[in-house]
Amino acid sequence: MKYKILIFHLIELIASAAIPNTAKKRFPDAIIVGVKKSGTRALLEFLRINPLIKAPGPEVHFFDKNFNKGLEWYREQMPETRIGEVTIEKSPAYFHSKLAPERIKSLNPNTKIIIVVRDPVTRAISDYTQSSSKRKRMGLMPSFETMAVGDCSNWLRANCTTKTRGVNSGWGAIRIGVYHKHMKRWLENFPLTNIHIVDGERLITNPAEEISATEKFLGLTPVAKPEDFGVDPIKKFPCLKSTDGKLHCLGKTKGRHHPEVDPLVLSTLKEFYGPENKKFYQMINQWFDW
Ligand code: A3P
Numbered sequence: 001m002k003y004k005i006l007i008f009h010l011i012e013l014i015a016s017a018a019i020p021n022t023a024k025k026r027f028p029d030a031i032i033v034g035v036k037k038s039g040t041r042a043l044l045e046f047l048r049i050n051p052l053i054k055a056p057g058p059e060v061h062f063f064d065k066n067f068n069k070g071l072e073w074y075r076e077q078m079p080e081t082r083i084g085e086v087t088i089e090k091s092p093a094y095f096h097s098k099l100a101p102e103r104i105k106s107l108n109p110n111t112k113i114i115i116v117v118r119d120p121v122t123r124a125i126s127d128y129t130q131s132s133s134k135r136k137r138m139g140l141m142p143s144f145e146t147m148a149v150g151d152c153s154n155w156l157r158a159n160c161t162t163k164t165r166g167v168n169s170g171w172g173a174i175r176i177g178v179y180h181k182h183m184k185r186w187l188e189n190f191p192l193t194n195i196h197i198v199d200g201e202r203l204i205t206n207p208a209e210e211i212s213a214t215e216k217f218l219g220l221t222p223v224a225k226p227e228d229f230g231v232d233p234i235k236k237f238p239c240l241k242s243t244d245g246k247l248h249c250l251g252k253t254k255g256r257h258h259p260e261v262d263p264l265v266l267s268t269l270k271e272f273y274g275p276e277n278k279k280f281y282q283m284i285n286q287w288f289d290w
Contacts, residue, residue, distance in 0.1 A: 023080035030112035034095025037126040038116040038200040063100040101189040118200030119290040120177025127173040180279040
């Protein structure tokens with residue numbers, strides 16, 4: 001695979017020297033690798049305010065699910081860009097994939113990595129809400145409390161009987177939120193300077209600021225301004241605002257109504273994540289108030 005990647009780079013180099021700045025499909029300069037349910041779609045849609053940022057519509061899932069389809073398939077999924085434009089893809093399952101970091105590095109070690117994070121307790125509830133909205137139709141979903149701290153043996157296959165500080169830490173919705181475990185793999189493959197962490201809560205309360213910071217990380221002059229955003233009167237999440245004042249909000253699968261969760265379960269989860277979050281903060285040298 002490494003040999004193939006080298007040939008690809010060589011062909012790209014020769015082609016770019018011979019051809020003027022024509023639009024063509026290129027491998028991404030930056031990837032939003034996660035974290036699932038932290039606001040990755042909002043980030044990508046808001047970044048599109050910048051006309052130099054181009055991205056494929058759907059999630060590509062190359063470095064986790066579609067790797068066997070090969071590099072040419074991957075490049076085909078990208079939009080056409082000219083030199084000076086930035087290609088981004090987002091596949092939030094890369095964050096917790098064991099192989100994605102090293103695979104991305106072998107394609108291009110200079111790839112810029114973007115990670116949106118939010119309080120892992122809120123993230124877990126959001127993850128649960130998404131799965132239950134799919135499974136409820138089949139009548140197959142127990143409560144969040146059962147999944148997180150209760151008798152999960154009927155529902156979870158792996159690691160269910162081993163509880164960590166009272167929490168079913170083997171449940172995917174919980175496991176993904178132990179950020180430092182996944183982050184370690186990214187830092188083994190990319191320097192921290194190539195990784196940009198987006199605050200998923202601030203992306204909701206102050207989208208212009210988070211988008212500007214990301215544009216700068218991408219080497220672009222920020223164009224996002226507070227006037228580019230409005231607030232969805234029903235869901236209360238930010239939406240893009242066009243010049244005529246019309247709001248363009250994310251679809252109905254974003255900003256779902258979350259179930260009320262037993263406060264005792266919430267505090268058990270908060271205690272569980274406390275020390276894990278601290279390890280993450282130290283790793284990225286950035287602090288959050290979760
Ligand atoms: P919920 O639908 O559970 O509230 P992702 O895009 O990574 O799947 O993240 C989805 C989450 O992004 C949503 O979860 C919501 O909380 C959050 N979010 C952040 N900004 C948003 C926005 N502008 N519109 C809708 N949801 C947004």
